[in-house]
Amino acid sequence: MPGLLEIHNLSKSFDTTKVINDFSMEVTEGTLCCLVGPNGAGKTTTMDLITGRIKPTSGKIVFANEDITAKHEHIIARSGIGRKFQVPAVLRDMTVRQNLEVAYSRQTNPFWNLFKFRVAGLKQKLDEIATLAGLTGRLNDRAGILSHGETQWLEIGMVLMQEPRLLLMDEPIAGMTEGEIEKTVRIFRDLRKTATLVVVEHDMGFVREIADEVVVMHMGSLLAQGTIQQIEGNARVREVYLGEQEAA
Amino acid sequence: MGNLYHNKTAQWLVYAAFFAGLAVIPMTVDDSFLLNQLATYGVYGMLALSISLCWGFGGILNLGQGIAFGLGAYGMAMTMQMQTQDESNPIPPFMLNNSLDHLPMLWQPFQNTYIGMILAVAAPTLFCAVFGGIMFRARVSGPFFAIMTLAMLSAFYTIIIDRQPYTGGVNGLTPPSSLQFAGFEVDPYSPTAYWVVFSFLLGATVLAKLITQSSFGLVTQAIRDDSERVRFLGYSVAGYETVIYTVSGLIAAVAGCCWVMLVQYVSPAQLDVGFSLSMVIWAAIGGRYSLLGSIIGAFIIQGAQSYLGDAFLATWLLILGGFFIVVVRFLPNGLASLVESGLGLFATKRGPASAEPNGDAKPIPAE
Ligand SMILES: Nc1ncnc2c1ncn2[C@@H]1O[C@H](COP(=O)(O)OP(=O)(O)O)[C@@H](O)[C@H]1O
Numbered sequence: 001m002p003g004l005l006e007i008h009n010l011s012k013s014f015d016t017t018k019v020i021n022d023f024s025m026e027v028t029e030g031t032l033c034c035l036v037g038p039n040g041a042g043k044t045t046t047m048d049l050i051t052g053r054i055k056p057t058s059g060k061i062v063f064a065n066e067d068i069t070a071k072h073e074h075i076i077a078r079s080g081i082g083r084k085f086q087v088p089a090v091l092r093d094m095t096v097r098q099n100l101e102v103a104y105s106r107q108t109n110p111f112w113n114l115f116k117f118r119v120a121g122l123k124q125k126l127d128e129i130a131t132l133a134g135l136t137g138r139l140n141d142r143a144g145i146l147s148h149g150e151t152q153w154l155e156i157g158m159v160l161m162q163e164p165r166l167l168l169m170d171e172p173i174a175g176m177t178e179g180e181i182e183k184t185v186r187i188f189r190d191l192r193k194t195a196t197l198v199v200v201e202h203d204m205g206f207v208r209e210i211a212d213e214v215v216v217m218h219m220g221s222l223l224a225q226g227t228i229q230q231i232e233g234n235a236r237v238r239e240v241y242l243g244e245q246e247a248a
Numbered sequence: 249m250g251n252l253y254h255n256k257t258a259q260w261l262v263y264a265a266f267f268a269g270l271a272v273i274p275m276t277v278d279d280s281f282l283l284n285q286l287a288t289y290g291v292y293g294m295l296a297l298s299i300s301l302c303w304g305f306g307g308i309l310n311l312g313q314g315i316a317f318g319l320g321a322y323g324m325a326m327t328m329q330m331q332t333q334d335e336s337n338p339i340p341p342f343m344l345n346n347s348l349d350h351l352p353m354l355w356q357p358f359q360n361t362y363i364g365m366i367l368a369v370a371a372p373t374l375f376c377a378v379f380g381g382i383m384f385r386a387r388v389s390g391p392f393f394a395i396m397t398l399a400m401l402s403a404f405y406t407i408i409i410d411r412q413p414y415t416g417g418v419n420g421l422t423p424p425s426s427l428q429f430a431g432f433e434v435d436p437y438s439p440t441a442y443w444v445v446f447s448f449l450l451g452a453t454v455l456a457k458l459i460t461q462s463s464f465g466l467v468t469q470a471i472r473d474d475s476e477r478v479r480f481l482g483y484s485v486a487g488y489e490t491v492i493y494t495v496s497g498l499i500a501a502v503a504g505c506c507w508v509m510l511v512q513y514v515s516p517a518q519l520d521v522g523f524s525l526s527m528v529i530w531a532a533i534g535g536r537y538s539l540l541g542s543i544i545g546a547f548i549i550q551g552a553q554s555y556l557g558d559a560f561l562a563t564w565l566l567i568l569g570g571f572f573i574v575v576v577r578f579l580p581n582g583l584a585s586l587v588e589s590g591l592g593l594f595a596t597k598r599g600p601a602s603a604e605p606n607g608d609a610k611p612i613p614a615e
């Protein structure tokens with residue numbers, strides 16, 4: 001069975017520096033895959049390539065058996081890929097409620113949306129997600145005034161409003177408290193029943209709790225792929241990544 | 249209780265009161281020249297509205313709205329000109345003076361009033377859809393888009409002056425008699441003409457207001473906030489930008505038609521850069537985030553120009569410039585923001601303190 005997301009021999013150069021170098025990976029439907037690696041390994045760049053923010057120099061990205069390499073961002077998003085950015089990106093001048101409403105993007109056609117004043121199913125979904133993200137009391141506040149943690153939750157909420165088949169989460173627990181991290185673990189485990197996730201994270205404790213599979217990147221290439229036990233037992237990984245973490 | 253300024257019902261009530269006020273005018277004004285002048289303010293109001301929709305609401309600064317306005321005006325003038333030609337005399341006099349001995353292809357559809365009027369609105373609208381589509385797809389935005397509109401405007405201006413046999417050149421077109429429509433003559437100095445403009449202004453305002461309150465409006469607002477982010481939610485930013493720019497152009501084209509109906513005249517001056525800039529100034533002073541504020545901005549500035557402008561002739565431009573600088577410096581969101589903060593004070597006095605998080609930020613809801 002082919003994976004929901006397949007990356008084949010992906011490369012990306014900025015000017016002369018090769019940032020992604022012949023990188024391949026595969027994510028099985030209904031699993032949670034953690035993408036780890038030292039700073040500058042190319043994790044965020046990989047997400048940029050998957051979501052169409054930048055175009056690869058070579059290689060191929062297949063999602064749900066469809067080639068999405070170098071397609072436009074909105075086309076890729078519509079095909080079912082939602083993304084949370086490393087630096088939380090929310091619509092700062094709009095209210096929390098409006099942020100969630102815009103993210104509920106079942107109808108994306110501008111002409112149809114001209115005639116839409118009430119969106120079916122929106123209220124229920126919004127209540128559900130706002131509760132999940134703990135933002136019920138903040139719905140009428142401008143997103144720009146939220147704390148860092150709340151902004152993280154809002155963006156996670158936005159991704160959930162999109163109801164994507166594949167969720168890409170770039171460092172979702174940065175700036176969260178212990179309690180919030182536990183909540184994130186629960187939510188991600190829950191999501192795995194209906195969706196597929198790729199999570200970039202440094203915190204190996206968090207990775208150990210959620211990952212079905214771990215992919216380690218190093219200098220733009222695949223260093224290792226396997227279960228958390230296999231990864232933690234891998235000598236190369238210990239040398240270039242985990243060892244470095246223990247030292248830090 | 250939140251700020252009344254952001255209450256949708258209150259907004260519609262204020263709009264209704266405003267148009268009720270405009271509807272009283274023809275019943276109280278006897279002077280037909282004054283009535284005609286007030287009707288031209290309605291045209292300026294439509295232009296300010298179109299700028300507010302595109303720039304304030306959509307975040308697209310358009311310095312070339314004179315293209316849609318001017319093309320609409322030329323289309324209407326061509327239609328009215330052809331109404332005064334007949335089979336024995338099918339060629340407008342200015343063409344004969346430029347030694348054209350046949351009616352050019354470009355003019356032939358305008359022999360039919362209905363086709364002519366449809367073209368007068370459709371051609372500029374189509375132009376906006378194509379030009380906007382190309383620009384926005386290439387992700388031209390912000391000041392770069394503004395400069396492109398300016399360049400386009402100058403191109404049209406030059407072409408119209410250059411092609412004198414077809415356009416009347418610098419002299420423009422002066423249809424000798426007023427518009428005939430469905431067997432009636434629309435006297436530009438009559439209340440009928442005023443009502444025509446009133447209806448279009450009302451229609452355009454309701455249309456624009458509904459757009460801002462629709463799902464489309466929500467997405468457009470999100471694009472103004474952070475267009476880069478919105479793409480990853482599945483929306484085609486270029487598609488939304490093209491639609492809002494085109495609707496704005498459509499309103500300006502209708503304004504152009506109304507204007508020629510009122511003044512029976514069009515010239516390249518309608519595509520002058522200065523005029524397109526004034527439209528932006530009206531919206532900036534009135535408050536570009538408020539449709540109604542922008543319309544009122546146009547009324548105030550054009551009214552002041554008509555009455556004070558005569559008295560201060562040489563210094564009028566200085567006064568206008570000074571006023572503009574003061575508003576931009578101290579009220580970056582225009583006069584409408586005075587109303588907003590006024591009502592905001594009232595709301596915080598009565599409601600919980602947490603209701604009003606924004607200080608100098610852009611207004612939150614659909615205005
Ligand atoms: N636009 C760019 N131009 C040049 N170099 C870039 C650009 N974006 C990222 N890089 C480089 O690519 C490398 C990988 O970055 P990134 O994907 O953000 O790493 P990670 O998310 O794994 O920490 C870094 O060395 C970074 O400096």
Ligand SMILES: [Mg+2]
Nearest residue numbers: 043044045086
């Ligand atoms: Mg990163």
